[in-house]
Amino acid sequence: MKRKISLFCTVLLLVSLFSAVATxxxxxxxxxxxxxxxxxxxxxxxxxxSSATGSVTVEFRNVGDSDDAAGLTxxxxxxxxxxDALNLKITNNSNANLTLGVGIxxxxxxxxxxxxxxxxxxxxxxxVSLKLKExxxxxxxxTWANTAKIDDIxxxxxxxxxxxxxxxxxxxxxxxxxxxxxxxPAQGPGGSHNPNPPSIPATGQFQVVGSNLFxxxxxxxxxxxxxxxxxxxxxxxxxxxxxxANTGANAVRIVLSNGTKDDWRKDSAQSVKTLIELCEQYxxxxxxxxxxxxxxDNIAPLMAAVDYWIEIKDVLIGKEDTVIINITNEWxxxxxxxxxxxxxxxxxxxxRQAGLTHTLMVDAAGWGQYPASIHDYGxxxxxxxxxxxxxxxxxxxxxxxxxAAQIKNNIDRVINQGLAVCIxxxxxxxxxxxxxxxxDDAYILSYTREVGAGWLAWSWxxxxxxxxxxxxxxxxxxxxxxxWGNTIINGPNGLKxxxxxxxxxxxxxxxxxxxxxxxxxxxxxIDSIDYMLLRRYILxxxxxxxxxDAAxxxxxxxVDSTDAVLLRRYILxVxxxxxx
Numbered sequence: 001m002k003r004k005i006s007l008f009c010t011v012l013l014l015v016s017l018f019s020a021v022a023t024x025x026x027x028x029x030x031x032x033x034x035x036x037x038x039x040x041x042x043x044x045x046x047x048x049x050s051s052a053t054g055s056v057t058v059e060f061r062n063v064g065d066s067d068d069a070a071g072l073t074x075x076x077x078x079x080x081x082x083x084d085a086l087n088l089k090i091t092n093n094s095n096a097n098l099t100l101g102v103g104i105x106x107x108x109x110x111x112x113x114x115x116x117x118x119x120x121x122x123x124x125x126x127x128v129s130l131k132l133k134e135x136x137x138x139x140x141x142x143t144w145a146n147t148a149k150i151d152d153i154x155x156x157x158x159x160x161x162x163x164x165x166x167x168x169x170x171x172x173x174x175x176x177x178x179x180x181x182x183x184x185p186a187q188g189p190g191g192s193h194n195p196n197p198p199s200i201p202a203t204g205q206f207q208v209v210g211s212n213l214f215x216x217x218x219x220x221x222x223x224x225x226x227x228x229x230x231x232x233x234x235x236x237x238x239x240x241x242x243x244x245a246n247t248g249a250n251a252v253r254i255v256l257s258n259g260t261k262d263d264w265r266k267d268s269a270q271s272v273k274t275l276i277e278l279c280e281q282y283x284x285x286x287x288x289x290x291x292x293x294x295x296x297d298n299i300a301p302l303m304a305a306v307d308y309w310i311e312i313k314d315v316l317i318g319k320e321d322t323v324i325i326n327i328t329n330e331w332x333x334x335x336x337x338x339x340x341x342x343x344x345x346x347x348x349x350x351x352r353q354a355g356l357t358h359t360l361m362v363d364a365a366g367w368g369q370y371p372a373s374i375h376d377y378g379x380x381x382x383x384x385x386x387x388x389x390x391x392x393x394x395x396x397x398x399x400x401x402x403x404a405a406q407i408k409n410n411i412d413r414v415i416n417q418g419l420a421v422c423i424x425x426x427x428x429x430x431x432x433x434x435x436x437x438x439x440d441d442a443y444i445l446s447y448t449r450e451v452g453a454g455w456l457a458w459s460w461x462x463x464x465x466x467x468x469x470x471x472x473x474x475x476x477x478x479x480x481x482x483x484w485g486n487t488i489i490n491g492p493n494g495l496k497x498x499x500x501x502x503x504x505x506x507x508x509x510x511x512x513x514x515x516x517x518x519x520x521x522x523x524x525x526i527d528s529i530d531y532m533l534l535r536r537y538i539l540x541x542x543x544x545x546x547x548x549d550a551a552x553x554x555x556x557x558x559v560d561s562t563d564a565v566l567l568r569r570y571i572l573x574v575x576x577x578x579x580x
Contacts, residue, residue: 035050036072038071038073041071042067043067045070054180055179057177063165072160085129087130088129089128089177093175095171095173098120099163102115103115103159104137105160111152113137113148113150114138116146119376119377121380135148135403163175166338199214199220200214200218202218202510204216204321205359206320208391210418210420217503219510220511221250222452223285224250224495224500225457226244226249226252227252227458228253231257234265240461240477241275241278243473244284244478250500251456252456253289253326253425254287254288255289257290258292268312269311269315275288276288279322285323287323287324288325289325289326294329299343299346301331303347305328305347306350310351310356313354326363326424327344332366332373335372340365345380348384348390352387361393364392367395368395370399371394374414378414392420393423395423397426401441407443407447408443421453423448423454425458426444428484445498449498460476460478461475471485517551518550520533520550520551521546526570530567551563553580554580566578
């Protein structure tokens with residue numbers, strides 16, 4: 001009897017093992033292609049299964065970031081030259097933050113092209129749009145930087161999904177891929193971005209609304225300015241700040257120290273107060289940042305910066321209409337959006353609990369040059385702010401600003417989520433590891449102007465080797481500009497041409513007010529009084545209306561009986577909105 005049971009168990013085990021292998025290697029369908037688990041790599045894959053709706057689910061176990069990643073693959077052998085993007089919906093069914101990379105092999109040599117990394121927050125569904133014809137892919141020829149185009153897009157041989165984890169938790173779970181569409185790039189979930197939005201009701205302080213920043217008077221504010229390295233040159237501000245204002249800048253980002261670095265002297269509350277007052281005197285918006293935690297992943301320096309802002313809050317509270325707090329400079333050096341987000345999701349609530357209501361600015365991970373941290377986790381960081389008054393900053397040097405496609409993609413993937421962004425630092429080139437690479441500064445200036453995003457050039461003076469060429473001026477007074485300085489100040493889309501003084505200094509009311517159509521007397525209501533006024537105007541009993549802009553209800557450029565009919569139907573609740 002024991003022998004029979006043992007034999008039965010052995011047979012059952014073999015069947016089970018065979019079934020497991022068959023499941024892993026089973027062919028499934030999505031997008032008209034046959035998908036399977038990779039053979040000999042992506043060993044974290046347990047199974048690949050499909051549903052009746054055309055989605056594919058990958059179950060994974062103990063997944064890592066190398067051969068032990070998980071994934072699925074399909075041989076395509078197809079011409080994709082008529083398609084501009086691959087659009088997908090990805091659902092991370094696990095409790096762990098994951099990263100996805102999409103590989104496309106093309107041509108007779110099966111050349112490997114890998115997409116930008118896409119962060120997949122735990123438990124969330126994301127729409128992913130990968131542009132197929134832009135230089136946003138990494139290859140061996142690009143030394144694995146995302147600056148290459150897909151070669152031989154007319155001969156796609158294989159597509160490979162790689163699901164990775166970059167922490168030590170070795171997670172298990174599943175991920176579902178659906179809604180495979182080849183075509184045009186998908187619009188982001190935040191909807192269309194308005195580079196010139198209508199004014200909002202005045203709040204008395206800076207306020208982020210969607211992908212725009214509004215000043216205390218409710219007007220859209222686009223910061224255009226310069227970085228000033230105060231903490232290393234503490235005695236130069238009486239000359240430097242007025243000189244920066246003379247460039248036409250409307251903002252200045254000021255480097256401060258909280259004293260946590262041994263060789264940097266702490267900036268006192270009184271010195272910060274002096275800087276703020278000097279900026280206000282010269283109509284500059286100060287963006288204050290603590291520089292000490294740059295490149296550090298440990299959360300302790302980030303929270304030390306938070307403590308600094310709380311320590312000096314007495315000189316900050318009451319300045320919400322002129323001061324923006326850039327919490328730290330380039331905290332979190334790793335290219336890891338999840339860890340970056342977790343840190344700021346602790347820092348922001350702590351600042352709010354201390355009574356600081358200012359607009360907050362958060363630099364991207366990866367020394368400011370990993371915008372995917374904002375693309376993937378910016379919503380989480382924004383939602384951690386109980387006041388919903390946080391914007392983001394990308395530092396554009398060789399990695400984030402190397403070419404026009406990168407610049408556009410990095411900005412679009414923020415504002416298309418309904419998040420606000422500025423370019424907190426950038427240069428025309430940058431040197432790291434002994435290698436100097438160009439930055440497309442002209443496109444940064446032109447594209448930010450096109451979409452209404454701000455920028456702050458690095459930096460006024462004081463840069464040491466090997467980046468001394470980033471000085472905008474050869475002297476603190478700005479009487480001897482460098483070529484870089486002339487580009488930023490006097491060049492196309494530069495400060496002289498494009499910067500507009502914040503209306504908190506000019507006393508200007510709403511510059512582009514919201515029109516409440518149907519409210520013809522401007523009392524905030526749409527009622528029979530407005531209808532009576534409109535009828536009197538149409539009958540030429542009166543020559544004008546108190547709020548003429550609100551009278552053209554169908555947007556045909558005329559105010560006539562058609563508008564009167566629409567207004568009456570609205571008041572009677574036959575319609576709930578006007579055609580325009």
